[in-house]
Amino acid sequence: MNERRVKAEIMDETAIDRALSRIAHEIVERNKGTHTLVLVGIRTGGVHLAGRLAEKIRKHEGADVPLGEMDVTLYRDDFGRRAISSKLKPTILPESIEEHDVVLVDDVLFTGRTIRAALDHLIDYGRPRSIQLAVLIDRGHRDLPIRADYVGKNVPTALKERVEVKLREEGGDDRVVILEEEGAS
Amino acid sequence: MILVRGGRLIDPASGTDAPRDLLVDGGTVAGIEEPGIIRPEAANEVIEAEGLAILPGLADVHVHLREPGFEYKETIASGTRAAAAGGVTSVCCMPNTRPVNDCGAVTRFIVERAAADGAVNVFPIGAATKGSEGDGLSDIGELVGSGCVAVSDDGRPIVSPAVMRRVLEYSRIFDIPVVNHCEDLGLSAGGVMNEGKTASALGLRGIPGASEEIMARRDIALAELTGARLHVAHVSTAGAVRAVREAKARGVRVTAETCPHYFLLTDEAVGRYNTNAKMNPPLRSAEDRRAVREGLADGTIDAICTDHAPHQADEKEVEFDRAPFGIVGLETLLPLSLVLWREGVMPLMDVVRRLTQTPAEIMKLDRGRLAPGLPADLALVDLNAEYRVDASMFHGKTRNTPFDGWTVRGRVERTLVGGVTVYRRGRE
Amino acid sequence: MSFHGPHLLGIRDLSKTDIGEILDAAESFRAVLDRDIKKVPTLRGKTIVNLFFEPSTRTRTSFELAGKRLSADVVNFSQSTSSVVKGETLIDTARTIEAMPAEILVIRHPHSGAAELLARHVSASVINAGDGMHEHPTQALLDLYTVREALRRVEGLRIAIVGDVLHSRVARSDILAFKTMGASVVVCGPPTLLPPGLAEWGADVTVRIEEALRDADVVIALRMQMERQNAGFVPSLNEYAVLYGLTRERIDRARPGLLVMHPGPINRGVEIAPEVADSAASLILNQVANGMAVRMAVLYLVAGGASA
Numbered sequence: 001m002n003e004r005r006v007k008a009e010i011m012d013e014t015a016i017d018r019a020l021s022r023i024a025h026e027i028v029e030r031n032k033g034t035h036t037l038v039l040v041g042i043r044t045g046g047v048h049l050a051g052r053l054a055e056k057i058r059k060h061e062g063a064d065v066p067l068g069e070m071d072v073t074l075y076r077d078d079f080g081r082r083a084i085s086s087k088l089k090p091t092i093l094p095e096s097i098e099e100h101d102v103v104l105v106d107d108v109l110f111t112g113r114t115i116r117a118a119l120d121h122l123i124d125y126g127r128p129r130s131i132q133l134a135v136l137i138d139r140g141h142r143d144l145p146i147r148a149d150y151v152g153k154n155v156p157t158a159l160k161e162r163v164e165v166k167l168r169e170e171g172g173d174d175r176v177v178i179l180e181e182e183g184a185s
Numbered sequence: 186m187i188l189v190r191g192g193r194l195i196d197p198a199s200g201t202d203a204p205r206d207l208l209v210d211g212g213t214v215a216g217i218e219e220p221g222i223i224r225p226e227a228a229n230e231v232i233e234a235e236g237l238a239i240l241p242g243l244a245d246v247h248v249h250l251r252e253p254g255f256e257y258k259e260t261i262a263s264g265t266r267a268a269a270a271g272g273v274t275s276v277c278c279m280p281n282t283r284p285v286n287d288c289g290a291v292t293r294f295i296v297e298r299a300a301a302d303g304a305v306n307v308f309p310i311g312a313a314t315k316g317s318e319g320d321g322l323s324d325i326g327e328l329v330g331s332g333c334v335a336v337s338d339d340g341r342p343i344v345s346p347a348v349m350r351r352v353l354e355y356s357r358i359f360d361i362p363v364v365n366h367c368e369d370l371g372l373s374a375g376g377v378m379n380e381g382k383t384a385s386a387l388g389l390r391g392i393p394g395a396s397e398e399i400m401a402r403r404d405i406a407l408a409e410l411t412g413a414r415l416h417v418a419h420v421s422t423a424g425a426v427r428a429v430r431e432a433k434a435r436g437v438r439v440t441a442e443t444c445p446h447y448f449l450l451t452d453e454a455v456g457r458y459n460t461n462a463k464m465n466p467p468l469r470s471a472e473d474r475r476a477v478r479e480g481l482a483d484g485t486i487d488a489i490c491t492d493h494a495p496h497q498a499d500e501k502e503v504e505f506d507r508a509p510f511g512i513v514g515l516e517t518l519l520p521l522s523l524v525l526w527r528e529g530v531m532p533l534m535d536v537v538r539r540l541t542q543t544p545a546e547i548m549k550l551d552r553g554r555l556a557p558g559l560p561a562d563l564a565l566v567d568l569n570a571e572y573r574v575d576a577s578m579f580h581g582k583t584r585n586t587p588f589d590g591w592t593v594r595g596r597v598e599r600t601l602v603g604g605v606t607v608y609r610r611g612r613e
Numbered sequence: 614m615s616f617h618g619p620h621l622l623g624i625r626d627l628s629k630t631d632i633g634e635i636l637d638a639a640e641s642f643r644a645v646l647d648r649d650i651k652k653v654p655t656l657r658g659k660t661i662v663n664l665f666f667e668p669s670t671r672t673r674t675s676f677e678l679a680g681k682r683l684s685a686d687v688v689n690f691s692q693s694t695s696s697v698v699k700g701e702t703l704i705d706t707a708r709t710i711e712a713m714p715a716e717i718l719v720i721r722h723p724h725s726g727a728a729e730l731l732a733r734h735v736s737a738s739v740i741n742a743g744d745g746m747h748e749h750p751t752q753a754l755l756d757l758y759t760v761r762e763a764l765r766r767v768e769g770l771r772i773a774i775v776g777d778v779l780h781s782r783v784a785r786s787d788i789l790a791f792k793t794m795g796a797s798v799v800v801c802g803p804p805t806l807l808p809p810g811l812a813e814w815g816a817d818v819t820v821r822i823e824e825a826l827r828d829a830d831v832v833i834a835l836r837m838q839m840e841r842q843n844a845g846f847v848p849s850l851n852e853y854a855v856l857y858g859l860t861r862e863r864i865d866r867a868r869p870g871l872l873v874m875h876p877g878p879i880n881r882g883v884e885i886a887p888e889v890a891d892s893a894a895s896l897i898l899n900q901v902a903n904g905m906a907v908r909m910a911v912l913y914l915v916a917g918g919a920s921a
Contacts, residue, residue, distance in 0.1 A: 090644035382810030388725035388747030458726035504724035
């Protein structure tokens with residue numbers, strides 16, 4: 001892989017926190033409370049973000065929202081096209097998602113293919129009342145007709161740039177940066 | 186008249202290792218002299234042997250030429266061409282053909298075919314029992330009368346001790362050796378490689394070394410009982426070497442042979458089911474390999490032979506259990522044997538002796554040495570030439586060797602049988 | 614993907630890391646098998662051929678379901694080796710089947726080395742489902758998985774393998790697998806059924822079952838076949854059961870918590886007493902359930918590695 005360098009930092013710790021607070025509010029508002037809610041983080045970045053959203057909802061609403069985490073590898077549409085990851089992790093969902101409003105949480109929305117896989121994966125566990133999507137960053141360039149219901153920040157990017165969400169749960173500080181290939185103008 | 190000039194003659198029978206010129210007249214050696222004594226004008230052809238060793242043509246007492254019956258594997262023509270390319274000028278061919286060489290008619294067929302198509306001398310070995318089935322004696326007198334130099338049921342042992350005893354007794358009429366494939370089949374129990382760690386790891390049935398030793402000891406006891414000549418084929422185990430050594434010390438009339446794979450390889454060469462490392466007896470342990478080398482060095486083992494056993498690639502490219510036993514060896518015999526000299530196991534003279542003089546003596550061939558009046562069978566060898574064994578370039582019909590790709594030293598440049606060049610490297 | 618090549622021919626080819634990854638992946642598939650919809654779309658459009666030259670309902674069914682639950686097309690090709698004897702070689706058969714085409718060939722064969730032979734001659738991935746007396750890698754992987762699931766670890770455990778080790782591909786793969794993962798292995802059986810050179814594999818060897826069980830955390834009983842009595846390896850199955858059978862009394866005298874496994878099918882009353890096979894100490898049914906998850910993991914990793 002080519003060397004990449006940071007082109008710009010687009011969010012810092014405060015900005016991320018502020019965006020998540022807003023999304024948490026929007027989720028509760030749109031679903032008229034928390035009693036039908038389930039948050040499912042898409043591995044790996046989405047899992048931490050889903051956890052933070054649940055924490056914020058608990059603080060403001062005093063309610064524990066069921067949390068799940070999901071590995072979509074087995075549902076990807078590029079199996080065999082690139083080296084597969086042998087680091088599969090089990091998907092762990094709350095007891096039931098039937099008749100619940102499931103909010104999928106991911107860090108970056110890009111082509112939409114991961115979300116497509118996540119939708120298929122979720123459906124194999126049952127029939128939720130609705131499925132919604134929350135992302136910290138929407139960077140555009142969709143391949144599929146998919147949009148997010150909750151967006152932390154819309155960031156216009158070039159195709160070959162990469163958006164990286166770094167979270168303190170993985171070590172380091174909270175920040176979102178745009179990376180570009182070394183030598184690119 | 187042919188003059189072979191400028192070479193280094195290595196002739197174990199006369200103990201010669203010195204620069205010598207050879208004069209060949211009408212197929213026999215006419216003179217052997219120090220350089221310069223024979224004048225080139227005396228010859229109408231001069232073969233320059235500068236930098237080369239002149240060896241008596243090798244005598245391989247254990248070869249499967251496959252004809253008649255298995256001509257797709259090898260023929261007398263192809264097998265003897267392979268021999269010529271290996272510097273081997275005399276081969277003794279085993280009787281496990283189809284039909285089995287158990288009567289004069291088959292022997293005469295082989296002798297005639299060899300005279301017509303053969304590149305080197307062919308001395309058949311007849312079946313010891315009818316059809317090599319281990320029961321009644323074959324017409325050994327007729328076999329010997331037609332040209333057989335020994336009897337054997339090779340490919341399988343003579344199982345019954347009583348039958349083996351009769352074969353040995355009867356062989357005394359002709360004073361020929363009885364060659365036995367020493368294996369206790371009950372103990373081998375369908376094994377396909379040497380019993381030991383490698384076989385266990387591969388899940389393959391093992392043939393214990395004791396299987397060879399038990400049969401060798403039985404045969405030695407019977408040779409002692411009958412006073413007949415026993416020749417123990419392809420010795421592969423420390424136990425059989427010990428048995429032969431002890432028997433010789435007691436004065437039993439026993440001789441023995443081994444093959445390069447038994448002193449170069451171990452059962453680990455089977456690796457991941459390499460069927461070109463499958464032969465019977467199987468490749469043994471490192472300890473056995475050491476014992477075989479010691480046996481060669483101290484003269485317990487008299488001869489180095491090949492057990493040249495051609496099989497086609499599609500016969501070998503099957504499950505290890507189902508692959509036939511056997512590998513080819515004629516075209517690698519000399520360089521592989523020279524390893525014994527290079528690794529200090531024995532002097533060059535003794536290596537050459539076990540390839541020429543002693544095997545010829547066992548089979549009472551008028552070969553294996555170079556002296557005036559004897560057939561001009563000789564091999565011109567570049568002892569130092571280093572090259573890679575390339576089975577695809579073999580002259581025989583098949584490629585089943587575990588030595589493909591090995592780097593070896595000692596290359597046959599030219600082979601003469603009865604004064605006629607039957608092989609010349611690069612001029613085929 | 615860290616298999617050495619696109620095949621799974623034996624535990625011998627796998628490193629500790631490789632095995633760890635397979636077991637980890639198997640956990641994900643175990644989770645899939647616990648759902649109502651026990652199927653994922655991962656291997657859609659891929660074809661798996663089960664090439665079985667030896668009767669085996671269990672392993673074939675396990676591979677078949679594993680393939681189907683990954684959404685692959687699974688074809689079963691069963692042939693007794695007697696019809697192969699008629700002239701068609703294993704290579705011929707395999708090439709014909711591969712031309713269908715198939716991405717993965719799962720082979721069970723009575724001759725050791727058959728999977729290796731196949732892998733040398735086809736472009737498909739080859740998974741060894743048991744070859745002669747050589748290896749049965751997926752069985753060893755599921756045994757590892759089962760032990761890890763039950764005891765949360767493998768490293769440092771003491772595993773006893775009891776029975777006809779000589780003829781057992783399961784034993785060979787298990788010894789390699791448990792050793793590789795840091796367990797110690799003691800092998801036990803009548804000397805007529807212990808292969809030569811066992812000690813050189815780094816396993817302890819004993820002919821006394823009490824000694825084998827003394828410090829063991831897990832005992833794996835091997836299937837004892839009637840043919841061994843007929844071929845004179847043991848005087849009788851009865852005497853074998855007396856000397857080497859896993860009985861209630863033997864288990865009671867062993868270390869408390871000793872777990873019992875068996876690759877199946879079981880000869881009740883021969884190598885294992887019925888009350889032991891059905892006891893709480895028995896992991897035999899867990900082995901069966903885990904077998905499918907492990908085989909899904911292997912198919913997934915092999916398929917991903919082969920076409921990457």
